[in-house]
Amino acid sequence: MAKIGIDFGTSYTTLSRVNPGTGSAEPIRINGKEKIPTMVFFPEDGDSPSFGEQAYNIYRTCLKIKDVNKSCRLLAGLYSDLKTNMNPEEQLFLPNGRSLSYTEMIGEFLKYLKEEVESTIFHGDFVTDVCITYPVKFEEFKKNILRAAASYAGFTNIKMLMEPVAAAMGYKLAEEKELGSLCRNKSVLVYDFGGGTFDLAFVRFDENGEHITLPPKGDLHCGGQDIDKNIYDEWDKLVFSETGGKKHISDVEGMVNAPFLKTTCRENKEEISEYFKNPERSREKSLNEDVADDYRELNVSRQKWEDIVSPIIDKTISLTIEMLTFITEQNYSVDKVILIGGSSRISVVYDKLNKIPQIRGKIVRVADLDVAVANGAAIFANQEAVTAQKCYCRMCGEQLDTSMKFCRYCGTPNFRYDFRFADIK
């Protein structure tokens, strides 16, 4: 009877659970990684499919294959954009000749996650309850597919929660634990800058929990992938100039070298971003990679790095400013801005946001950027499981339980009060 939260993302899926020992949410690692690529790979010979990291490794295999047609053929079995393309009518054709609906395809993926989690974390205990998150602007039919997929995977108790709400919830609980008081009548702006998409949502907390009051904003084509593409373009320029205008990274004109983009450039991005996090580093970051049949070196200065990321980040900044003006027009105010999603790890994001006067100094970077949503989902999945425990009033010594805010005899605040009770509806 274990419960988990799943953040089913465009490029990565993350899992989380509430640790019974500490009572707080923590990410679940599969094969040592918290981010599991949302990918399914079906081999041509009809073997059983592979998921997540194993499916992602097809790109690495392709990196070694020099023939484009062969790698095309191999990648045909890789299903990676399940979240954006899902559709109730379509049947996905598989390399082995069968076909699956989106429900079954996502169901298979969730089933894989479920089995992995059951065997490693919960030691054979069945995971029956799950909370899956979805974006605010998510069509109703997609939600239905996701729900059906979860029941296909074998989850019996399925809850759905909006991504920004989940993120805000995780943040709120952490805050309440720290302050020891309730977090009420506050509003936060959730800035979710992930792998493929960017979302902004305004979440308010009040007596009845968290909810979205204003329509969200977002960009469907703005995320880490675009930064990868810009780094790819830098490499391409380098190759082009070093070969005297004879060669590109990709052999065919108009096409990109997908394996290189998906593996090397993505890793480059994480490397550079980590390198320039330290504001005192002024030297160039040099990258050495095997590109276009040769070892080449690309030097990225801080200025160049900013040039690479700025076009994409500026889009999110202008959307944020629009959203903030809209919020002010509606007579609301923002107490905190929560940054989540892997791409908001880039220090430029924080610097640029901090320049907006309305939210200067109110920006919070959550500790687990990638899993903040999944953490919230796990908390939500576990909410009903919170049971009251015996405790005593510190003033009069009468017996109470942890669900009571005040002593019912003398009215003293109960300092053993469990804040999670506030969220049970």
Added chain:
Amino acid sequence: MNPTEETRQIIAKVKAFISKTPWKEAFETRLDVLSERASMPCELAIAGRVKAGKSSFLNALLGEKLAMVGTTETTATINYFKYGVPKDQEHPVLVVWEDGKEEWQSKAFLDSLQGNTREVIEKASKIDHLEYYVQKDILKNVTLVDTPGTNALVDEHNQRTKDFFSDSLRQKHHEQSIRLKERADAVIIVVGHVPMASNSDIIANFTDDTKAFNAMGIMTKIDNENLTIEEWKNRCLSYSNMMRQHLSIILPVSASMVTAINSLSSGNKLQYIQGVVRQVTNANDFERLFANSTKFFSQQSAYLNLFNKYGINETMRKSLMCGITDYPVFYRIARELYYNSVDEAVANIRVYSGMQDVWMVLNKQFLNRSRIIRCTSVLKAVHAMLDDIKNRCLYDLRQESVNLYAYLEIIKAYPYYAEVYARRNTSQEIAELLSNTGIPMPYIKNDVRRAFVSFVKRNICSDDECKIIQSQLESLLVEIEQLQGQFTQTDKNAEALMILESKANLFSDKEVEEIETLLGKHVGRSISDLNLSIGERILYWRGKRHFYQGNIDACQVIDTTIYNYNLLIKNEHEYN
């Protein structure tokens, strides 16, 4: 499939649902408006900077001189062009004032709106919009909207005329433009012949909600620079690549060329010009004399002598222009006539003016799809409304339902408070109840309490009712999304075909043929004629899709292709 009917049916369903909920008043009228909008012609807004040439383009499009063209900030009002006949030829324009009054006005009234003086601006600021009724086939399915230049980018020299009225007028235009932006189904953005950074702001501003496919750009006043049509097209292409997120295509157009050739075609004016021009027997001399207006009207003896040599005196030169005010336009026409026969020259100029391309794209992108465009935008609005209800109103309702029992408890326990509460928050019904009973105040406590209880019960849903409403809402949303899906799919196929046509080098010829056949471009041929293994093709395209990351066009075409193939496979399975 009749998109209008289906849209209206679904709106009727939504209305039936809304009428049973507490939000009847708030949304019913809006639904009526939307339902009406679904059957009205689709709105095509023409936007652009101040003086970019919007009105000239519109005149060229309609072939009539309707919108006023001038050198100052001309279009002081929003103009609608609709299909129909004006009631009275003397008063062809319907003026809609800000307070909602409508009256038919004469041409003289329009002339009084020209210029930039205080009175004109004062007058114009009281007008909501003007409506012109024209009998043009294009207007049967589409209403054209001519917008005033957006105020986001006021020219510096316009700042001179800045006073209270022009400020407020500009503010009003800005607001109206924003409103238009929200309801226009498709947009034509007019950019000047020199691409400027400020243009991209306007384009981004005006098209951020509409799909790029529903927005096209027009590069006007191309007669101002002496370039061939190919050079213009290349310039447009590079510019449209820059703007490809917002605009599907940018076409070069010379509006004044169209008007000039239209006016010259009547009578024998073209033949007359050709006759005079051909008196200059030496081609080099022709280029020398006609190349620009200073030479043409020069008083220098060298030029005068040359003109006299070919028997063209000054009065002839003046009459030769036949009322064309733009010299570059005249020069191009004269040059075509000099080297070609009249018919050829007219054909060449029509090609150069770019209007034919505009018509082609307009037909393909807007006119043929106008019903779908309109219905999609209406459905989008309905969907947004239901979303709003679901996220905001339903939440409030649920919150109240939680409080319902608390309210009732309070009323029972404290009759006095209930009365005070009722009086303080006098809702209409309770106030009426109080006044109708006629019982002296001290004796009505119980009545008020009863009335209050029933009022609270009537206006607050219980928890179960909330759940029913939510499930109804969700099923309605699914239904709308299905319809939207149908519309977008037909749209997506058209879109993919358009992309294939405009970006020829995206795929090889064989691949293009395959996609075009699959999407039904070639009538009478189906994909089965090509003898392809569908499964193989799906895998081929799926693999290829990975290599086109970052190329939005290619991805869109491939996605549509795969989707269509998948549908084929599904149908086959069902058939078996």
